[in-house]
Amino acid sequence: MTVAPDHDSRMLTALVQLHDALRAAPLTLDVPGAVELRAARQQLISQLEDYVLPRQMTVEAPLLAVVGGSTGSGKSTLVNSIVGRRVTAPGLLRPTTRSAVLVHHPDDAKWFGQDRLLPDLVRVTEATDDRHSLQLVPSDTIPPGLALLDAPDVDSVEEGNRLLAAQLLAAADLWLFVTSAARYSDQVPWQHLKVAAERSTSVAIVLDRTPADAVRTVAAHLARMLASRGLKDSPLFTVAEAPVSEEGLLDARVVADVRAWLVSLAEDPGARSAVVRQTLDGTVRSLARQAHGLADALAQQLEAADALRQAAVTAYADAGERAVVAATDGSLLRGEVAVRWREFAGNGELLRSLEGRVGLIRDRLVNAVKGSGQQAERVSVAIESAVELMVVDHAEDAATATAAAWAELGTAGPLLGDADDLGRASGSLRRSVEGEVRAWQQQLTDLVKADDAERRTSRYLAYGARGLAVTLAVCVLADAAPDDTESGAEVGRTLLDAVFGAEHTATLVARGRADLRRRIGTLLGGERARALGILDGLGLDAEVGRQVRAAARRVDDRRYEQSRVDDAPLP
Known part of the structure; x- marks a missing residue:
């Protein structure tokens, strides 16, 4: 046999790469055998740090x-x-x-x-x-x-x-x-x-x-x-x-x-070296073999994480769809919103003001809306509160459903314990919803103000943009309501038709509804991101397992090369 050099830099590099790959390969999820796999991974890392790497650098x-x-x-x-x-x-x-x-x-x-x-x-x-x-x-x-x-x-x-x-x-x-x-x-x-x-x-x-x-x-x-x-x-x-x-x-x-x-x-340097090399080579061989098993375990971890991810995505997607339905089926036009809307609409006073000639319509609308700014603000505040409660309720439902699904899957035990109230909506959600609803109502106001191409209603818009925006909000919240609903939104729709025309009113309502849907999606998407962020924080992806397997193969390849050198006949 030939005598191998005391320091094999290629093997050392392969072992360092294996060590780093194992360190970057967590086994957090409770897949079958996870406890034993975590212990095995830690033993491999410890043995590399405690013995294999130091000994590989100083065989002598x-x-x-x-x-x-x-x-x-x-x-x-x-x-x-x-x-x-x-x-x-x-x-x-x-x-x-x-x-x-x-x-x-x-x-x-x-x-x-x-x-x-x-x-x-x-x-x-x-x-x-x-x-x-x-x-x-x-x-x-x-x-x-x-x-x-x-x-x-x-x-x-x-x-x-x-x-x-x-x-x-x-x-x-x-x-x-x-x-x-x-x-x-x-x-x-x-x-x-x-x-x-x-x-x-x-x-x-x-x-x-x-x-x-x-x-x-x-x-x-x-x-x-x-x-x-x-x-x-x-x-x-x-x-x-x-x-x-x-x-x-x-x-x-x-x-x-x-x-x-x-x-x-x-x-006896030869005998001493033989003992060291026997143990070192056997340990390296065992490490590489076990690393392949851990690469398989990482694939299981990835599958488990994907299942948890899909459960969270489904829970929040379902909640988002239900929230959009609840936002447009007229169910929010009850309670405080209904009271404030009736005060503003005057139980049909706005409609009665539309009777007569066009010029009289314009004048009466101006006179009617001039004194309704306070009522319009009350409607706006009531709508803001109603939408906020609705979105928070659906976020709570999604969080509860996500936590329940994760518990049922049985692999997220450590995450459920470490997550910050995963089963509840985030503490900052209410403030976020408040900001989005206000931004939505401001967007409605901007839509109303922008629609004055023919200047036929410029005097009215100068005084009543806020009132028309509130009316548009009510129409959006009742856009998918049944025809026999008692929401009172038909009053607002008639008013908008008289001001903008039926076709363009439909366009304004559609744009308002799309903007509200987008904002609800953004809010619930932020809540969903909390759950997905927990999974992302695990550092699990297919590349992690490939890196562990590739590192183990490099160690195996270098062992094979060494064995060919050791078994070569002496010259």
């Missing part, structure tokens, strides 16, 4: 052996005994180890700075119970090229310890997995060993605290278990049960085999 760094295992298996005592002095605290109380302790040769200190392995753990030099710290202990009894990291129990009663243990094992070049005669068949440690086998992680097993007369029997059974689980090539060491000194150390002869094997790895 010391071999990191993480000492992990079951509660009470004697990990800390074993570490102290291998080092030859007390560097980590053993004890009878459980859990004992709460923070990570890394022992290294003084000459290797440069390899374990904050920017190296496990960068999120703060480097300290004193013992601490802070799980977010990594205590660095230099010791010249550890050979250069090797570092021992004492991890918490993988089956600790404290979840924080279990999570830290898993994080540390995922950052190991070599697992020195410690168990005992009483604990070697426990399920939790074997779950971790299964992961190691799947990743081709280098593993050595230490059967600790085993009575001398049971060592052979237990070791044989443990070896069979290892073989059946894909770990038949893992070295198996036994440490017989022995007294512990006041310093917390076993006799050096008890741990001599384990220490000699570790020292031999540290002193």
Whole structure:
């Protein structure tokens, strides 16, 4: 085999791209298996940050052996005994180890700075119970090229310890997995060993605290278990049960085999590199495989988001259509609006003023409208209030329908909890409706003022544009009303026909109705945008999944290229 360079920039680039793609690929929606997928995604990101990327940049760094295992298996005592002095605290109380302790040769200190392995753990030099710290202990009894990291129990009663243990094992070049005669068949440690086998992680097993007369029997059974689980090539060491000194150390002869094997790895660059590369390559292979699965999961997320989006669009579209119907079917010309309109129309007084000659019509209209500005304003205010309430009611209905549809789909759980009153109309809607209705009525006034081409009604318009605009508003609100409605809008329609002519009145009403419909659509569209904005904020699109898959393929391609180089015959 040829020896690959210590630093593969192409593989490093591919891994960085995979890391960035995973970071940009949220799994927020509650699709089936989402909880497990989120955990898997975070594990991939963490392993890239904690181990793969730092190790890929520094393949020549010391071999990191993480000492992990079951509660009470004697990990800390074993570490102290291998080092030859007390560097980590053993004890009878459980859990004992709460923070990570890394022992290294003084000459290797440069390899374990904050920017190296496990960068999120703060480097300290004193013992601490802070799980977010990594205590660095230099010791010249550890050979250069090797570092021992004492991890918490993988089956600790404290979840924080279990999570830290898993994080540390995922950052190991070599697992020195410690168990005992009483604990070697426990399920939790074997779950971790299964992961190691799947990743081709280098593993050595230490059967600790085993009575001398049971060592052979237990070791044989443990070896069979290892073989059946894909770990038949893992070295198996036994440490017989022995007294512990006041310093917390076993006799050096008890741990001599384990220490000699570790020292031999540290002193043999080829063997050390083989262990590192086996674990690194297996981890990279596993990362790429799992990334493809996450790309599939992202497609499910996208489908779920599309379903939620369609539910919101449908709810607001239905509400918008109902609001437009309610705005033009005469239903708003009731209550306060009806009262104010009757006051303004004078129970037919406007119509009676139209009788007689055209000149008299003009004069009477002028006289009638001159004193009706206040009444016209009252009608306008009543219309504004009625339209506002109607639009807000339909927005509330749409918000409620959207929230109910999302809940029924069952994928929006996190969004329903985080959304700001998704099931209610926004707090600013009333003010927005108020502004739009006023703008609509002003538009009606502008339409009336603009329609004076023949100047036949110029004197009237100079005094009565506001009154005619209010009358036009009433006609719009009753445009789709049944013929037998009691809205009183027929009075206004007759008035507009007399002033503008029936054909042009129809045009004015149509333009007023179209403008009102547009404004209602704008208002409800703004409300719909709140729900769609929540979905947009997830950052989900088809490109995200493609980027994850493409990044995983680049990693696979580079692994394949590396394997061809490694398998090429020597010249």
